[in-house]
Amino acid sequence: MKRGFLSQRLGNQCFIGLQGKCCKNCLLGPCIVVKNSEKGACGASQDLVVARNLLRFAAAGAAAHCGHAFHMLDYLKKECPEDYIKRRAPVYLYEKWKKLGLLPKKETEYFKEISEALHLTTFGCNADYEDVLRWCIKMGVLDGYYGLYLATELEDKIFGKPSVRIGELNLGVIKPEKVNIALHGHEQIFAEAITREVKRKDNEDINLIGVCCTGASLLARHGIPLAANVVLQEQVIATGCVDVLVVDVQCIMPSLADLAECYHTKIVTTNEICRIPNALHFPIKNKRDAEQAARQIIRTARILFKHRKRKEFVTKPEKKRAVVGFHEKNLPFEIKKLAEKIKERKIKGIIAVIGCENPRVKEDWIRVYKELSKEYIFFTTGCMAFKLAQFGLLDGKRFFHMGSCVNNARIAEVFKEVSRVAKHEIHEMPFLVSCPMPITEKAIAIGMFFASLGVDVHFGYNFLVSGDLNIANSIASFLKKEFKSKVFLEMLPRRFMERIEKEGLATIYK
Numbered sequence: 001m002k003r004g005f006l007s008q009r010l011g012n013q014c015f016i017g018l019q020g021k022c023c024k025n026c027l028l029g030p031c032i033v034v035k036n037s038e039k040g041a042c043g044a045s046q047d048l049v050v051a052r053n054l055l056r057f058a059a060a061g062a063a064a065h066c067g068h069a070f071h072m073l074d075y076l077k078k079e080c081p082e083d084y085i086k087r088r089a090p091v092y093l094y095e096k097w098k099k100l101g102l103l104p105k106k107e108t109e110y111f112k113e114i115s116e117a118l119h120l121t122t123f124g125c126n127a128d129y130e131d132v133l134r135w136c137i138k139m140g141v142l143d144g145y146y147g148l149y150l151a152t153e154l155e156d157k158i159f160g161k162p163s164v165r166i167g168e169l170n171l172g173v174i175k176p177e178k179v180n181i182a183l184h185g186h187e188q189i190f191a192e193a194i195t196r197e198v199k200r201k202d203n204e205d206i207n208l209i210g211v212c213c214t215g216a217s218l219l220a221r222h223g224i225p226l227a228a229n230v231v232l233q234e235q236v237i238a239t240g241c242v243d244v245l246v247v248d249v250q251c252i253m254p255s256l257a258d259l260a261e262c263y264h265t266k267i268v269t270t271n272e273i274c275r276i277p278n279a280l281h282f283p284i285k286n287k288r289d290a291e292q293a294a295r296q297i298i299r300t301a302r303i304l305f306k307h308r309k310r311k312e313f314v315t316k317p318e319k320k321r322a323v324v325g326f327h328e329k330n331l332p333f334e335i336k337k338l339a340e341k342i343k344e345r346k347i348k349g350i351i352a353v354i355g356c357e358n359p360r361v362k363e364d365w366i367r368v369y370k371e372l373s374k375e376y377i378f379f380t381t382g383c384m385a386f387k388l389a390q391f392g393l394l395d396g397k398r399f400f401h402m403g404s405c406v407n408n409a410r411i412a413e414v415f416k417e418v419s420r421v422a423k424h425e426i427h428e429m430p431f432l433v434s435c436p437m438p439i440t441e442k443a444i445a446i447g448m449f450f451a452s453l454g455v456d457v458h459f460g461y462n463f464l465v466s467g468d469l470n471i472a473n474s475i476a477s478f479l480k481k482e483f484k485s486k487v488f489l490e491m492l493p494r495r496f497m498e499r500i501e502k503e504g505l506a507t508i509y510k
């Protein structure tokens, strides 16, 4: 087993697996189907194997986002709202999804549909790869509404909407002379409780910092500095200056547990589905649990700080500043004005840069986005927002930080409103979602969601859908026919830019 940090462990990839051509769904295999003419032991074609793998990816992503929203509902002792998609989606899209069978049979039982996606990809179930691919889009619709929208809406309601501010980012926000408590993951329940606790008097010795999407939300809502995105999470511990790392769910690398053993840092888990060996576990079920855990963790961090030998950085990391805290209602322009500017071609379109930072992707996407920002405006979320901030691009003029990955709902809402005001359907507008460096299944589910809205979705990394497969053609023709959208791969930033510069968003990709 390779040891060390993420970049040292990456190693060689299995290119068969990367292309989705390995089926592990039964014990006749695993079967690899490298050529299109080959079949798995059960007779599954290559197309079926790839389609099933893609659906399992999308279903897992939808499960994670819907699970996030479900944890919020559970915490609030609330049921899933009735007619939620109907009330949030444009009418024409709701009717279309209904006609195509992309909505849950019983709306509030959307988890059953995610379960059915797993069911139909088991040994000897759905053998029609085109039908399997439709289910990927269905996972996108569920992900968008019962995951992204619902989680964002509940968190905004309970914890308040973000406000525009100058935020601080990067490892330099860790303060070696203070008690550092890092908050990592995606859900806000505990993170909000400890933020409230630290804001009380007598806690000036505590420095809260965020990591990944829990951190992105804290930054947007409260201005808590964001220390790291997914690729820097190990470095947070490796500074030797973080006393406690509290995690909730998702994107928390198991390597953190090994790393913490090398330092004085204690890891604390707060969700029953995300346990880590040797971590302290404070399961949070309600507000009282969260408040008690917050006080206990602050006490623990203070004790650890006393024993921490390192009270200054070995090498001082950089700190960056960025304008953060935008949402669908506080952009510095009215939606109507934005629609007009787009119509008059004063702004050529909106590009949403979303998703993870994958260290396997070496291309310089930042330069291209910067260049395009002369004519397009950019919304950004998640780990890519952090990366854009590292390069000093989040200025609140051309680049707008819209929060965490579930907050992609905010971007979808702006797309919906701009097109409504412009009296167009979403697919007629020059909108693009660009996910240059996906890592997680969630990024794929988000892509499927935007495609189901009629927005073209760019991936910069060649996962599962490679150009010459029937799969790519099938997804393309379904999306084109029903939503006038496209999911496409472009791994070279220069070519991506040339295509946009030459033909613009609205014409080239439709």
Ligand code: BF8
Binding pocket: 186, 212, 213, 229, 230, 250, 251, 354, 355, 356, 357, 382, 383, 384, 404, 405, 406, 439, 440, 442, 443
């Ligand atoms: O949900 S961008 S690596 S942190 S999955 Fe994870 Fe990807 Fe980062 Fe947030 Ni989003």
